[in-house]
Amino acid sequence: MLTRSPYEPLTPTTMPARLGGLPEMTRRLGPSAEWRVREVGDGNLNLVFIVEGPAGSLVVKQALPYARVVGESWPMSLDRAYFEHEASMRLGARDPGRMPHMHLFDREQAVQIMEHLTPHIILRRGLIDGTRYPMLGGHLGRYLARTLFRGSDWSMETARRKADVALFAGNVELCGITEDLFFTDPFHDCVRNRHNPLLDRDVIELRGDRALKLAALRMKTRFCTSAQTLLHGDLHTGSIMVSAEDSRVIDAEFATYGPIGFDIGSLLANLWMACLAQGALRPSDDEATSYRGWILALAETVWKVFVAEFTHLWLTERSGILGGRELLEHQDDAEGAALALNALLDEIWRDTIGFAGIEMHRRVVGLAHIAEFEAIADEELRAGCERRALRLGRALAVEPERFSDIADVSALVAELAGRDR
Amino acid sequence: MLTRSPYEPLTPTTMPARLGGLPEMTRRLGPSAEWRVREVGDGNLNLVFIVEGPAGSLVVKQALPYARVVGESWPMSLDRAYFEHEASMRLGARDPGRMPHMHLFDREQAVQIMEHLTPHIILRRGLIDGTRYPMLGGHLGRYLARTLFRGSDWSMETARRKADVALFAGNVELCGITEDLFFTDPFHDCVRNRHNPLLDRDVIELRGDRALKLAALRMKTRFCTSAQTLLHGDLHTGSIMVSAEDSRVIDAEFATYGPIGFDIGSLLANLWMACLAQGALRPSDDEATSYRGWILALAETVWKVFVAEFTHLWLTERSGILGGRELLEHQDDAEGAALALNALLDEIWRDTIGFAGIEMHRRVVGLAHIAEFEAIADEELRAGCERRALRLGRALAVEPERFSDIADVSALVAELAGRDR
Structure with a gap:
């Protein structure tokens, strides 16, 4: 039904006629004559519709042949819907219950039909509203450990992992966006960049900061060459939907094989930036x-649960070719196995803070900014928050040895935020 | 002609009838009735024929559906000929003149027809004979720099590099041999291993050496996850053919994306082991x-020419996404670019000695030994050489900080070799 015609973007008006014959839709919604369709996409790339009917609701996500955030002048392959679907199937299976349920994928139309998460909101919105989510840290820490461990050569049958490396090596276009937007654009005068004019001097300083630029190149090299595991690839607080009791991860179209620390660093950076915005977002110092x-406690929980769950998986599911059981446990050396795990966790931590530091720069001086800062009406106040994010980001990227533990980062965030009004 | 029948191993008897219709053969050899065919394969995996005719000679290499070194009990996919061919095309183009010229490839018969290198011999043979090759260090250093740089994201258009990462991720079977035979088998009691019985005590010690086993796992992790460039994948002195003036690299069937230091470390390890055999191979101390x-000087030349040529390519051909010119040269920071290069060369050096250390272990206690040691008839003398190779290998793998420069390795090799009679 969906594929009989060549690719065409859906609209609320055409959707009942185009998708009304799909049993995957009518079974869950009721007859198409009674559907109500809203386009709600607030992301940078895609159309997103909520379709409601007498029997329930669904989300229909469709890729556009260009980047929505920029317009038709930035053409973009529809294949990203295919890679998102392939990644979502894998990430969803590695930590069941954390991705929306997928009902149907049509490659030619670049359409995914999936569970409508309700009453969930985007986590970034929740962090602006000041809502607390008691389950969130545990959910995200376990999600990170399970998806990142289970997509790696520590866990997977290596022929399957290599086939996945090959498959996701095809996601060139979206991977290229990450390569440019995270690691390159913010550190030179690129037309895609934008920044608060009050930061003009900071940006000049940043562009002359050799140590920072070498750190950006170092982390880009890690990203491009260290194929440890299947990453979500864009795991910020806008890619997470939350309710009081549930947490879901969405939008995996940037998936690629890369270093474990990339997803963790992206997420923690966004939590730490949200901290830096609080002074300007809350009516009182106490609330902020x-x-x-x-x-801050959430970020620490995410990391600590990640470490605990990763350790558990290391001990119980280390069946891949990098497991090394023949060399360690099978020679009665459990302590050696613990040392190998600690060395790996140290490397993941260094990558995590390195990537977090880079993420902070692109969110202040690159193309894609964050709603927490954008929501601050007062330009001076906003510049102060952004400047502190740059300071934090530089410390993480350039002086990683200052942060042997996540509590060291929390302390610096709290110290910087204490100056935020 | 070649592909009309299903796969069948060639023999000297069947070759004229089966390949006599190929213009690629008759043009270079003359009519098939006058061919003389010898099977000369002394490697571990394949049939290799030299075919001579009135007009010239050629080599015909055909994969067998099993590992020749073990026999039909170790089945092995014929696809390795395809990966060898794909790799040879690329490596040959990246450093023209260092691989034999390829005339024809037939995937179904797993046959490659290529230039007959003459009067070349295998380098390992030359090192046993005590021959000096004045051009060799320059040839190999440049080969390493050019092939390893030009297959990477420092040089290649990234979509092409990602397509190659995907292609060679398919070389699972031969990559798996490397993963097992280099990094795992030597460090536990594996049925494929063999060693000089006089080393029984050393092997027990080795198997209990936690620091060594952790180093082996660390280097295996580098090999499996660090997709820096297209490697030859088996670059020892048995994969190099030499004449007085020429040097060629053969047998690229183990090609895979991996860390730059792997090929360099494999090669240097084999040169250093050849040093340790000299005392037992030469009639006089002076000659040895x-x-x-x-x-030793050859190994230093290989490394130094590699560094010089890699530096030249870095400065002149750094067109890939990891080049970072936007951040450095384009912001008038040539010194920053030099620092980035130095950091990369430091990493390559650490990898190089780490992989060299592992290679030495597998050549003494794993499946595939080296002719330099095997040629020593006296078991005691041979055990002494092998023991020194283990000592050197352990130092390189476990204490890399002892070797800030290749001269530090030369000094240790000379010191160990000084005790070798």
Whole structure:
């Protein structure tokens, strides 16, 4: 039904006629004559529709042949829907329940029909509103450990992993966006960049900061050459939907094989930036301090649960060719196995803070900014927050040896945020 | 002609009838009735024929559906001929003149028809004979720099590099042999291993050496996850053919994307092991010392020419996405570019000695041993050489910080070799 015609973007008006014959839709929604369709896409790339009917609701996501955030002048392959679907199937299976359920994928139309998450909102919105999510840290820490461990050569049958490396090596276009937007654009005068004019001097300083630029290149090299595991590839707080009791990860179209620390660093960077915005977002210092403390604790929980779950998986599911059981446990050397795990966790931590530091720069001086800062009406206040994000980001990227533990980062975030009004 | 029948191993008897209709053969050899065919394969995996006719000679290499070194009990896919051919085309183009010229490839018969290198011999044979090759160090250093740089994201258009990553991710079977035989088998009690019985105590010690086993796992992780460039994948002195003036690299069937230091470390390890065999191979101490000195100088030349050529390519051909010109040269920071290069060369050096250390272990206690040691008839003398190779290998793999420069390795090789009679 969906594929009989060549690719054409859906609209609320054409959707009942175009998708009304799909049993995957009518079974869950009721007859198409009674559908109500809203386009709700607020992301940078795609059309997203919520379709409601008498029997329920669904989300229909369709890729556009260009980047929505820029327009038709930035053409973009529809294949990204295919890679998103392939990645979502894998990530969803590696940590069941954390991705929306997928009902149907049509490659030619670049359409995914999936579960409508309700009453969920985007986590970034929740962090602006000041909502607390008691389950979130555990959910995200386990999601990171399970998806990142289970897509690697520590866990997978290596022929399957190599086939996946090959498959996702095809996601060149979206991977290229990450390569440019994270690691290159913010550090030179690129037409895609934008920044708060009050930061003009900071940006000049940044562009002359050799140590920072070498760190950006170092992390780009890690990203491009270290094929440790299947990454979500864009795991910021806008790619997570939350309700009081549930947490879901969406938008995996940037998936690629890369270093474990990339997803973790992206997420933690966005939590730490949210901390830096609180002073400007809350009516009172007490509220700001209290909520900032909650986000800092959330970030620590994410990391600590990640470490605990990764350790558990290392001990119980280390069946891949990098497991090394023949060399360690099978020679009665459990302590050696613990040392190997610690060395790996150290490397993941260094990558995590390196990637977090880079993420902060692109969110202040690159193309894609964050709603927490954009929501600050006062330009001076906003510049202060952004400047502190740059300071934090530089410390993480250039002086990783200052942060042997996540508590060291929390302390610096709290110190910087203490100056935020 | 070649593909009309299903796969069948060639023999000297059937070759004229089966290949006599190929213009690629008759043009270079003359009519098939006058061919003389010898099977000369001394490698571990394939049939290799030299075919001579009135007009010239050719080599015909055909994969067998099993590992020749073990027999039909170790089945192996014929696809390795395809990967060898694909790799040879690329490596040959990246450093023209260092691979034999390929005339024809037939995938179904797993046959490659290529230039007959004459009067070349295998380098390992030359190192046993004590021959000096004045051009060799320059040839190999440039080969390493050119092939390893030009297959990477420092040089290639990234979509092409990602397509090659995907292609060679399919070489699972031969890559798996490397993963097992280099990094795992030697460090546990594996049925494929063999060693000189006089080393029984050393092997027990080795198997209990936690630091060594952790180093092996660390280097295996580098090999499996660090997709820096297209490697030859088996670059020892048995994969190099030499004449007085020419040097060629053969047998690229183990090609895979991996860390730059792997090929370099494999090669240097084999040169250093050849040094350790000299005392037992030469009739006089003077001859042994002198020829050992030549091999040590050769290894230093290989590394230094590699560094010089890699530096030249870095400065002149750094067109890939990891080049970072936008961040450095384009912002008038040539010194920053030099620092980035130095950091990369440091990493390559650490990888190089790490892989060299692992290679030495597998050549003494794993499946595939080296002719330099095997040629030593006296078991005690041979055990002494092998033991020194293990000592050197352990130092390189476990204490890399001892070797800031290749001269530090030369000094240790010379010191160990000084005790070799």
